[in-house]
Amino acid sequence: xxxxxxxxxxxxxxxxxxxxxxxxxxxxxxxxxxxxxxxxxxxxxxxxxxxxxxxxxxxxxxxxxxxxxxxxxxxxxxxxxxxxxxxxxxxxxxxxxxxxxxxxxxxxxxxxxxxxxxxxxxxxxxxxxxxxxxxxxxxxxxxxxxxxxxxxx
Amino acid sequence: xxxxxxxxxxxxxxxxxxxxxxxxxxxxxxxxxxxxxxxxxxxxxxxxxxxxxxxxxxxxxxxxxxxxxxxxxxxxxxxxxxxxxxxxxxxxxxxxxxxxxxxxxxxxxxxxxxxxxxxxxxxxxxxxxxxxxxxxxxxxxxxxxxxxxxxxxxxxxxxx
Numbered sequence: 001x002x003x004x005x006x007x008x009x010x011x012x013x014x015x016x017x018x019x020x021x022x023x024x025x026x027x028x029x030x031x032x033x034x035x036x037x038x039x040x041x042x043x044x045x046x047x048x049x050x051x052x053x054x055x056x057x058x059x060x061x062x063x064x065x066x067x068x069x070x071x072x073x074x075x076x077x078x079x080x081x082x083x084x085x086x087x088x089x090x091x092x093x094x095x096x097x098x099x100x101x102x103x104x105x106x107x108x109x110x111x112x113x114x115x116x117x118x119x120x121x122x123x124x125x126x127x128x129x130x131x132x133x134x135x136x137x138x139x140x141x142x143x144x145x146x147x148x149x150x151x152x153x
Numbered sequence: 154x155x156x157x158x159x160x161x162x163x164x165x166x167x168x169x170x171x172x173x174x175x176x177x178x179x180x181x182x183x184x185x186x187x188x189x190x191x192x193x194x195x196x197x198x199x200x201x202x203x204x205x206x207x208x209x210x211x212x213x214x215x216x217x218x219x220x221x222x223x224x225x226x227x228x229x230x231x232x233x234x235x236x237x238x239x240x241x242x243x244x245x246x247x248x249x250x251x252x253x254x255x256x257x258x259x260x261x262x263x264x265x266x267x268x269x270x271x272x273x274x275x276x277x278x279x280x281x282x283x284x285x286x287x288x289x290x291x292x293x294x295x296x297x298x299x300x301x302x303x304x305x306x307x308x309x310x311x312x313x
Binding site: 029032033034035036037038048049050054056057058061062063065066069073074078079080081082083084085086087088089092142 | 181184185186187188190200201202206208209210213214215217218221240241242243244245246247248249250251252277280305
């Protein structure tokens with residue numbers, strides 16, 4: 001069954017994962033989108049502020065998107081997102097870790113400009129296998145409302 | 154890249170441009186964001202986007218790619234002048250990311266970066282903290298992407 005706006009009341013929504021992050025995938029992303037030495041080179045990374053090889057923050061965001069898709073967005077009447085209110089990278093992503101995603105609905109309201117849709121603001125936290133928070137994001141998505149009898153006609 | 158002391162509020166750099174082909178859009182979406190409007194032309198046409206649209210995370214990642222390339226260009230120029238090269242630190246995050254208009258297959262987006270604020274770090278005296286507004290503009294001059302990004306930038310005096 002497709003999830004609609006009504007399925008996202010404020011409060012805890014769910015936990016998703018684990019998602020394995022391999023060294024190979026992490027390095028391939030960095031080589032294509034974020035080729036800074038701290039994301040590509042063990043030796044340079046060990047001398048960086050993060051003290052060891054770390055994944056690009058944009059890789060972590062992309063993995064979080066995939067975890068949201070696999071967890072619920074793939075079966076939600078999602079119409080896309082206007083943006084991200086805030087995103088914080090809290091600790092470095094290391095290779096060969098297993099990530100978990102916790103999702104909370106921070107706010108859900110009906111759209112004024114498109115009343116057949118609602119705006120659901122999610123707060124997502126990604127943690128590593130040790131339970132350390134790596135990344136926290138607050139972002140709205142646009143979700144279709146369940147068709148009412150008059151709309152369905 | 155530049156040192157904290159060499160950066161001023163309001164400095165603006167053109168980062169270059171990138172063409173989002175259908176092939177690249179589908180490759181990224183297949184891996185990270187397989188919503189139908191990022192994978193299929195027909196689904197894209199029927200969506201709010203009006204065509205096959207790049208994942209917003211793809212657009213953000215390409216902005217990062219061009220920021221890094223621009224930093225590497227500046228580092229090469231500094232090295233050619235015989236100057237010390239600054240290596241930027243990681244980012245603690247960003248705010249106000251806006252996907253203002255869809256980036257559709259075939260669109261060429263040029264990216265810009267403008268320094269908004271600078272402060273020193275109390276916890277890490279060898280680093281400064283920079284906030285920049287990075288933006289993307291399509292071939293019609295429409296603003297499609299905007300983000301207020303933060304990064305640690307090395308101070309010239311640190312440990313020298």
